[in-house]
Amino acid sequence: MARRAAVRTVQRRARGPVPQAKVPIRVKINGVEYSHEVEPRLLLVHYIRDVVGLTGTHIGCDTSNCGACTVLMKGTWGNEWRAVKSCTLYAVQADGAEIITIEGLAKNGELHPLQKAFWEHHALQCGYCTPGMILAALGFLKLNPNPTREEIRKGISGNLCRCTGYVNIVKAIEAAAKEIREKGSWI
C-alpha cells in the first residue's frame, strides 16, 4: 500500500485528519485588516484564496517547489518585508503579520513598476506563475535594489516558469528595478 500513498494528496497530511478547535487570527492583507477563526493546520495560501477570497495567489504544487504562491510578508520573522511561499506557512503563523499579494500592488489605477514591466516586456505567457514571480522579484529587489542580471536570476530561482525560459522575466525585473530606484518607492 506504500505505492498508493504516492498518488494521494499531500493536503491531507498538511491539514491533519482530525478537525481541531479553531484559532483566532488577525492579518493585514494589502492594507486591509482581516480577523478570522481558522483551523490550526490551514495553509496560509488556502487562507488567502479560500477564506479572504484573493485568488491572484496561485497554487502550482503542494511541495513548495514552484513558487506560484509567493507573497510578501512582514512581522513573522522580524519587521522586514520578505517574499515567502505561502504554502510553507500555516495561517496561524501569519497572526499579527502584514501581507502583500498581487492584488495589492497596483495603486490608484496605476500598475506597479513590476506589473508594468512584465506586461511591456512580454514576461509572461500562460500567466500562471506571474503573480508569484512578481512578488518574488519584489522581495528580491527590496534586498538588492540594483542587481545585475545574474543576481536577478539567482534571486528568482525559487520560482518556476515553464513558458518563458525566464529571458523576458529577467529583462522586466531589470527595467522595473530601474524605475523603482528612480521613483524612490518600491511599493
Added chain:
Amino acid sequence: MDEETIKRFEQILKAREFYVVGKKVARVDALDAVLGRPMYTTDLLTSKALYVRAVRSPHPHALIRSIDSSATRSVRGVVDVITHREIPGVNDAGSLTSDRPLLAVDRVRHYGEAVALVVGEDEVSVDEGIAAFRVEYEPLPAVFDPVEALKPDAPRIQEQGNLINHVKIRKGNVEEGFSASDVVIRNEYRTPFMDGVPMEIEVAYAYPEPDGTITCIASMQNPFDVYNKVTKVLGLPPEKVRVIQAATGGGFGPKSDESPIDVAAYAALAAYRNRRPALATFTREEAMAVQTKRHSFRIVNETGATSDGRLLAWRSTLYLTNGPYYSKGHLVIQRATFHCTGPYEVPNVWADGYAVLTNNTLAGSTRGFGAPEAHFAAEVQMDVLAEKLGMDPLELRMKNMLRPGSLTATSQRIDDDGLVRCVEAAARLSRWTERRREHEQFNRANGRYRRGIGIALLYHGNTLGPEGEDYAVVHLSVDERGKVKLQTGLTEYGTGALTSLAILVAEALGIDVRDVELLRPDTRAVRNPGPTVASRTTVIGGRAALDAAAKLRAILDPIAAELLGCRQDELVYRDGKVMVAGDPNRSISFRELVRRAIGMGLELKVEGFYKAPDTKWDKETGQGAPYNQYTFGALVSEVEVDLLTGAVRVLRMTAVYDVGKAINPLGLKALIEGGSIMGLGHALTEEFLLSDGVPVTLGFQGYSIPTSVESPFEIVQEVVESEGKIGALGAKAMGEIPVVLPMASIANAVAHAIGYHIKETPLKPSRILEALEELGIAYRP
C-alpha cells in the same frame, strides 16, 4: 458570401504593407495576469463546491477482484461514490480512440488508473474516503519495454495486440545505397518519458443549471474533445452540456489529451448526480502520475555516405513506448518516422516506426509530437558521421540539407529556401568557425572545464497533415461602438496565438488591435474549430480569422462604397477609417460605417472558415506529401562541461527559424526563448522514471525543469521569412518548434567538448561522468 470580394481582399492583404502584422503588439490578454485578476478555473468558483477525487490503482496491470466502498460511504462528509456502474452514459474517456474507460471496469492497465470517484464536502473528507476505499486486485504480468511487448508471448494489454501502428518509409533501394557507401555507421539512441508540466494543474468545475444543463469550466486545450466525452459519459443530449475554457495555465500537449477529459468528467458526474457544483482537481504528484507523457523512444539509425560526405542511404527503426491506451501514440510515431532522416536529402531510405502499448504511464501529445526525439537521433547521427568522415559538422549538413527542389524522406519536393537561409544565418550569427576554434583552444588548456559548440537543423511538417482534418472556425461580430468581438473554440494557453488572430483581424479591418476583444471559448457559442494542437492556431486559425474579416468586408464594402461614392475595390481600411484609395479625405470612420450598417438592419456577425488541403501519402511506402508546408530552423548551442562534476552549463544559444511570416514578432521571440529553455530541460535534466511501471519522479522535487539559473544568459535569435503555402499571410507553424532542436544541438555541443557522443538523454551529470571515466578525462583535483 461574395467569392469575388474574398478573393480581392486576400490580394489586397498580400500586396500592401502591413500596419499591425509584424509590429510590436503587447499580448491582448496579459493585463489580467499581471493584476492577478480571477481568470483560472479555481478562481471562478461561484459557490461552495463538492470535491471529487479518484481512487487510483497502485498496480501497473491487475484484475479488479472486488470493490468495497462501504467504509468510504460512512466517512463524515463523503456524499457519493461513483464506480463504472454509476456512469449514466458510456464509460469512454479516450481522447481520439474509444479504448480508455473513464473508470476501470474489471482491469487496470497502468499505475494511477482511476477505479472510482469519491465525492465529498471538502478535500479532507474525500481523502479520508479514498483511504477507506477497498479494492482487491489480482496483479497480472506486465510489460514495460516496447521490444518485449512485441514478442508473441508478451502480456496482451488490449485485445487487438500491443502494436498499434507500424509506419513505413520505402524510398529508393536502401541496400544498393549502403553497398555504394564508403562509410556506414549504425547507432542506437534513447530518450526517456518526459512531462510537459504545465504550471496549472488539471482542474474542472461543473455545476447544474436550472434547466438541467451541466456547465463545465475547465483548464484545457480542446473544449470540444472534453465536451464530446462529457456528453457521452453523462448520456445527456448535446444541448444539455456546455464546456467553457477558463484561462489555462500552460498546455504543452498534456492538456490536449486525456487528463482534461478526466477531470471534467469527474466534476460533471458529481455535479449531475448530486445536483450541486463540484470541483475536480489533481495534486501535482497525481497530475504527474497520470497526465500524458512525452513518449520514450528507442531509435536505431544506420547511415551510409560517400567519403566526401554525400548521404546515400538511411535506415531507421523507431520504437515508441506508449502507455496502455492509444491517446496520440499512433500519430506521434508517424510524425517521428516521417522526420527520421532529419532535414536532409537521402536518395534511399527505409524506415519502420512501431508504436507499442506497454503498462507504463499514459503517454501522448507533448510539444513537438515525436519530432524532438527523431531530430535528436538524426542530428547526433549526422555529427557522428561528420567525425567519422573527418568533416566539419556544419559542412556535412550544408552538403546534404534540403534545398529548393530536394526530396524529403517521403519524396516530398521542397520548394522554398527556408532551411538554407536559416543555416547560413545561424553560422554567421554564432560565428561557428571562430567559436569552434576558440573552444578547441580553450580545451587544450586541459583544466577542469571543457567547452563545445554544436548545431542541429530542423524541418517540421506543418500542422495536422496526416494527423487529422486540418480546419478552423473563427467567429467575429461587431457592436455599435465598432468593437470587434473574436470568439473561437481555438484556445489560448500561453503561446499568444489568439493575439495573432486579433492582429490579423485588426490588420484586415484597419483598426487598432485593442479594438478586437477576445471572448472565451464556449461550446455553446462557437462551432467546433478542430483541436488547438500541432501549432495550428496562427497558421490555420489565422486563415479562418482572415476569412471572417473578408466576410465582414463583404457586408461593409457596398455600404462604404455608396457613402463615399467610389467603387468597392477603391476602398482602403486603415487607422480606424475607411477611405478612398488615393483620396484619403473621402473617408468615414470604421465605427460610423458599422453604425450605419447596423442601422440598416444588417447583422455584423460572421463565421470564418478555412480547411487546409488534404495531404496524400502511400501507407505502404510512406511516399507522398504528408504535410502542406514545412517550418525550417537551425540551432547552435555552446556549452561548458565541468569535468569534475559532470554538470553541463549552456552558455549561449543561437536560434534561427524560418517562420514564413512573423505575424506577432514579440510573441514569437518570447515563444522561441521559452521553447528553447524547455528543450534545454529535455536535454539536460528531464526524465520521468518508472520502476516496473510505478513512477518514481513525481513532483518537482523528483522531476527537474529548468530554473532561471540553469538557463543560458544569451539566446541570439533571427527570423527568416520564406513564405509558406497555406498559412495566414504565409505564416508557418512555430508553437511547438523551438522545443525540437535543443536536445540534439546541446548533445552535439557536449560531444564537441568531451570528444564523445552520448546517445541517450538527458545529459545528466551522472551520465556525463560515466562517459568521462570511460574516456579517462574526468578531472581529479
